[in-house]
Amino acid sequence: MSGQASELRPIVVAANWKMHKLRSEALEYLEDLGTWMDDHPRGLGTRVEVVVAPPFTSLELAVEHRPPHARIYAQTMHQSDQGAFTGEVSPAMLRDLGVDGVLLGHSERRQYFNEHDGALSEKVVAAAEFGLRAMLCVGETLDERQGGRAEDVVRDQLQTALSDLDVIKATSSGLSVAYEPVWAIGTGETATAEIAQGMHATIRDVLGSIFTAEIAERIPVLYGGSVKPANAAELLGQPDIDGALVGGAALEVESFSGIVSAGLDLVAGAGV
Ligand code: 13P
Numbered sequence: 001m002s003g004q005a006s007e008l009r010p011i012v013v014a015a016n017w018k019m020h021k022l023r024s025e026a027l028e029y030l031e032d033l034g035t036w037m038d039d040h041p042r043g044l045g046t047r048v049e050v051v052v053a054p055p056f057t058s059l060e061l062a063v064e065h066r067p068p069h070a071r072i073y074a075q076t077m078h079q080s081d082q083g084a085f086t087g088e089v090s091p092a093m094l095r096d097l098g099v100d101g102v103l104l105g106h107s108e109r110r111q112y113f114n115e116h117d118g119a120l121s122e123k124v125v126a127a128a129e130f131g132l133r134a135m136l137c138v139g140e141t142l143d144e145r146q147g148g149r150a151e152d153v154v155r156d157q158l159q160t161a162l163s164d165l166d167v168i169k170a171t172s173s174g175l176s177v178a179y180e181p182v183w184a185i186g187t188g189e190t191a192t193a194e195i196a197q198g199m200h201a202t203i204r205d206v207l208g209s210i211f212t213a214e215i216a217e218r219i220p221v222l223y224g225g226s227v228k229p230a231n232a233a234e235l236l237g238q239p240d241i242d243g244a245l246v247g248g249a250a251l252e253v254e255s256f257s258g259i260v261s262a263g264l265d266l267v268a269g270a271g272v
Pocket of ligand 1: 016106180184185186187188224225226227245246247248249
């Protein structure tokens with residue numbers, strides 16, 4: 001098992017705004033985050049990567065006002081490059097906007113919008129084809145965990161969604177995985193560092209079986225679910241937790257930058 005802050009994987013701290021912020025609020029946030037990042041250049045963009053995922057209405061603005069070293073992700077996309085899919089947005093359109101990547105399979109998309117693993121496998125491939133970095137979200141519900149099926153559920157989600165992705169593209173496309181236990185999202189209840197680390201180690205094993213162990217060591221696996229500045233250092237300090245996908249605590253620059261700081265401290269402490 002490789003340690004955190006190894007040379008193999010960056011720490012990725014991602015802000016998922018979900019359905020929040022009008023354009024004026026988005027602009028203020030991006031400018032404030034940019035100022036904060038300008039003041040904390042050491043390690044940013046190299047060892048610690050920052051991602052911001054606004055809703056579609058603020059994507060273009062976010063690309064235009066992208067903070068230094070930050071990447072802009074969409075929160076979802078359709079798998080086809082064009083077609084009669086009212087209300088959807090294609091990978092070609094995201095690429096055309098200058099967006100860097102896309103969240104895929106967020107549990108809220110699975111739960112409320114019927115996004116299923118079959119479509120996700122096509123989306124993962126489409127993202128790679130259009131030069132978009134996919135962040136594939138996986139995670140079990142409370143029932144599944146209480147029924148002792150958490151690992152099987154996550155294993156199945158990974159195998160189905162990633163089975164069609166070319167091995168070479170697994171790293172060259174900038175793929176990452178986010179483990180977000182559904183019971184920890186927006187509830188204030190965080191998986192303990194031990195539970196999260198256990199699942200992340202399983203995820204890395206599964207990635208190793210889908211691709212190769214060497215490739216699995218290079219794919220960042222983020223944790224999401226009630227991450228905040230107060231618990232970020234402990235979570236990010238686990239050997240297989242390579243970042244955080246943050247909802248509520250990412251809506252304000254002050255708390256989001258507190259989580260980025262935890263990553264920067266970790267990297268500085270490891271001397272890499
Ligand atoms: P919270 O950080 O609000 O729990 O949300 C997590 C999440 O769903 C990020 O994608």
